[in-house]
Amino acid sequence: MYSEKVMDHFQNPRNVGEIENASGVGTVGNAKCGDIMRMFLDIDENGVIREAKFKTFGCGAAVATSSMATELVKGKTIQEALQVTNKAVMEALDGLPPVKVHCSLLAEEAIHAALWDYAEKNHIVIEGLKKPKSDIHEGEEEEEY
Ligand code: FES
Numbered sequence: 001m002y003s004e005k006v007m008d009h010f011q012n013p014r015n016v017g018e019i020e021n022a023s024g025v026g027t028v029g030n031a032k033c034g035d036i037m038r039m040f041l042d043i044d045e046n047g048v049i050r051e052a053k054f055k056t057f058g059c060g061a062a063v064a065t066s067s068m069a070t071e072l073v074k075g076k077t078i079q080e081a082l083q084v085t086n087k088a089v090m091e092a093l094d095g096l097p098p099v100k101v102h103c104s105l106l107a108e109e110a111i112h113a114a115l116w117d118y119a120e121k122n123h124i125v126i127e128g129l130k131k132p133k134s135d136i137h138e139g140e141e142e143e144e145y
Contacts (some may be wrong), residue, residue: 003094026113
């Protein structure tokens, strides 16, 4: 049911933890399944993501997607990090079962929430970044209809 990569990132998640004085912190949840993900980003003066860490209180797929998402955004510019969509995370993990797609949305939105926090702290506008939802569940419902 799960790819080897998903199992690997679930069993040995990369970048678990917190970043003290992070440049941006984003927390998102899904009221439907109750899972919560928090993403910490350390961004240097050139707008490059030096470090990314996460804490996820959620299912195995949520852990695996947050692990892969932090790996994918590390070393990237903010604009490049915006391209790390849930689709990109799923592809990097060799796919997820359909019922677990929403878990990867949590990872995408957590990145956006952390970038949003960074932008607010620095009084800047990140082109292409929309205000993130704190509850992914709302967005899912909209897409279903
Ligand atoms: Fe909700 Fe995975 S079951 S994030």
